[in-house]
Amino acid sequence: MxxxxxxxxxxxxxxxxxxxxxxxxxxxxxxxxxxxxxxxxxxxxxxxxxxxxxxxxxxxxxxxxxxxxxxxxxxxxxxxxxxxxxxxxxxxxxxxxxxxxxxxxxxxxxxxxxxxxxxxxxxxxxxxxxxxxxxxxxxxxxxxxxxxxxxxxxxxxxxxxxxxxxxxxxxxxxxxxxxxxxxxxxxxxHWEKVQGLTAEDLLDDEAMHQLLVGRFILSALYHGHFFMKKSDRITKRKLSEILGLMHLGGTDRDWVGIDNRELLRRRTARAGYPVED
Structure with missing residues (x-):
């Protein structure tokens, strides 16, 4: 047509x-x-x-x-x-x-x-x-x-x-x-091979924090605001402050070398099997 x-x-x-x-x-x-x-x-x-x-x-x-x-x-x-x-x-x-x-x-x-x-x-x-x-x-x-x-x-x-x-x-x-x-x-x-990798404690605390902040940022975009805890108070923040949140959470940085293949290698190494180059 x-x-x-x-x-x-x-x-x-x-x-x-x-x-x-x-x-x-x-x-x-x-x-x-x-x-x-x-x-x-x-x-x-x-x-x-x-x-x-x-x-x-x-x-x-x-x-x-x-x-x-x-x-x-x-x-x-x-x-x-x-x-x-x-x-x-x-x-x-x-x-x-x-x-x-x-x-x-x-x-x-x-x-x-x-x-x-x-x-x-x-x-x-x-x-x-x-x-x-x-x-x-x-x-x-x-x-x-x-x-x-x-x-x-x-x-x-x-x-x-x-x-x-x-x-x-x-x-x-x-x-x-x-x-x-x-x-x-x-x-x-390869979906079956990678399913569940992030739930296997293969990432350190900082990396997991970045993952969670990334989800939080999209939620903030949808709602037009976000909440942050400061000391004992939870305050509502303007969406314009979200770039600072990205920097604070490290989500504005690239993950060089961290992907599903790397997590599969870490799983293999933890299980005691030789890791292929």
Whole structure:
């Protein structure tokens, strides 16, 4: 399908596309637009152009209430599906206009994501939740493992929004987002090996503190404030102070050398077995 129709007024918008999937749960806008473009057999840029949006900007950060309403009406889906992402990224823009301090960036058009192999394995609809793009979200509390930073098969970064229709090693397309868009291998193939690693006392207290503060920061973004204990008092703090909290918790620093492979090595060494180089 090639899009040729354009609209001049929001009031004229009505459902014009068929078969577009709804955003799933806490799915990020960039993940959804990738799946939506595939459902229509077009590139992401072509679908965004049809919606009157630009491919040049960050779709996660740039999605507004007005744009979301046009998209929802055109696709015949409820705008309620965008409520969570609109709230999170709107709050983020209020303290970090570009998202540079909080988001895993790749370039001006694509965002970089981490992923939990356990979540990707169990999802009925394969997608990337928006919190997987945040720097501070470093482990999955459901599957108790560190987030993966790249494809373990080819080493490529995970970036969205993506042209799934023309991805893969021979550009023949990728049907589901649990597959690497470069090499087509399954991102979640090792989920059973890493499940439960962060619950096995393989990380020191400082590292565990960083993991917990990272979750706390996303909760603060959602609620628009956070609480801190000082002496015997618990005080409500403004969201603008959260950058200081990131520094205090160490979540603004990179974890060089600490990933699920390192935790697997530590588990093996603790059990008394030789560790492979």
């Amino acid at each position: 090639k899009f040729e129709m354009r609209r001049s007024h929001v009031s004229e918008v009505k459902q014009e596309l068929i078969g577009v999937p709804s955003p799933h749960g806490f799915e990020s806008p960039s993940s959804w637009i990738s799946r939506a473009a595939l459902s229509q057999g077009v590139r992401v840029g072509e679908l965004l152009h049809y919606f009157g949006a630009s491919r040049l900007g960050d779709f996660d950060m740039g999605l507004s209430q007005k744009k979301a309403q046009v998209i929802a009406d055109t696709c015949g889906i409820s705008i309620i599906h965008f409520d969570f992402s609109l709230k999170m990224f709107s709050t983020l823009r209020s303290i970090d206009q570009t998202g540079r301090n909080f988001l895993l960036a790749f370039d001006e058009r694509y965002g970089r994501y981490r992923y939990c192999p356990g979540c990707l394995h169990h999802q009925r609809v394969k997608h990337f939740p928006l919190h997987w793009r945040f720097k501070t979200w470093r482990f999955c509390p459901i599957h108790q493992c560190l987030m993966e930073d790249r494809c373990l098969h080819c080493g490529s970064n995970i970036t969205l929004s993506a042209d799934m229709f023309h991805s893969g090693p021979q550009k023949k397309g990728i049907a589901f987002l649990d597959r690497c868009l470069r090499c087509e291998q399954k991102l979640s193939a």
